[in-house]
Amino acid sequence: MTASLFTPLPLGPLELPNRVLMAPLTRSRAEEDHVPGPLMAEYYAQRASAGLIIAEATMAMEGHSSFIREPGIYSAAQVAGWRLVTEAVHNAGGRIVLQIWHGGRACHPLLNGGRQPMAPSPIAISGDEIHTPEGKKPYVVPRELADEELPAIVEGFRIAARNAILAGFDGVEVHGANGYLLDEFLRDGSNHRAGPYGGPIENRARLLLEVIxxxxxxxxxxxxxxxxxxxxxxxxxxxxxxxxxxxAERLGGTGLDFLHVMRGDLLGQQQGDLLSPIRERFSGTLIANMGYSASEANAAIAAGAIDAVAFGTAFLANPDLPERLRRSAALNSPDPATFYTPGPAGYTDYPALP
Structure with missing residues (x-):
């Protein structure tokens, strides 16, 4: 039988009822001290019809905030807050994993009690600014991490994963993308260090593999x-x-359950076909993301090029996205002005189909 977005998909210990996955979307709706609250539980439960929800980037360790009011998973209060979310999703029949994350050089002292951000090399993010409690500010030059500091980061991710299970999540996604710490080590544009964590690919990938x-x-x-x-x-x-x-070749031997790949460049500067070589070399489940229509997603799944698609902004504005795609119904348009603002507006007030 030819697979489609609505063919069930086994994933580790789970059986996903469809292949319309919810991509991680930072929404800055956590409460004080980065604690998830009832509003977040309502938001995620509304989207429980996703084959799998991948919850937003969540701080694995204290003191590495890159946004205002993003959630964490390092305190007992945060674990309890996330438990509200996972119980709401499970009670609605859904499945949810947590994306755990370290902001690296994308952090800012004004978000972290004056603490200088850390990175593989002392290279600041250029050409952009970060939102802080004092308004938009330039990124600062990060402190280069010493090799002997890296085991503590690995341990922080391990504890975050344990806390995610305590909070009731069905699994964990490690965030190795979008210019945050693990991605900074991977790519040679941001990793200029020498030694066992710099230079050739096998060294630049060392921290990521240790975290996994x-x-x-x-x-x-x-x-x-x-x-x-x-x-x-x-x-x-x-x-x-x-x-x-x-x-893809190296991760295929780790027992990793899925790779979730952003296939393009949000800013349109770098081009190439990532998915074909990854598909050839990685034996686990391949999830693709970025700009898919339902028809393109179905065609790619039917051809065996990928196994599932993670939808981002479409899920943001359409809590019942799988059903809308199934019916070929019109989609709500997202409101970018409310992507990161507090409260329910543009968060839990998008209508579902009647």
Missing amino acids: DAVQTEVDLVGLRLSPLNSYNAMADSDPIGLSSWL
């Missing part, structure tokens, strides 16, 4: 998000296709 190994000791369902072409956060690599191919 640590997370797998705590969680049965583990995935990874990658964006080798994405130039967001001033990111670049001299050979993104080669990087993708090497990673």
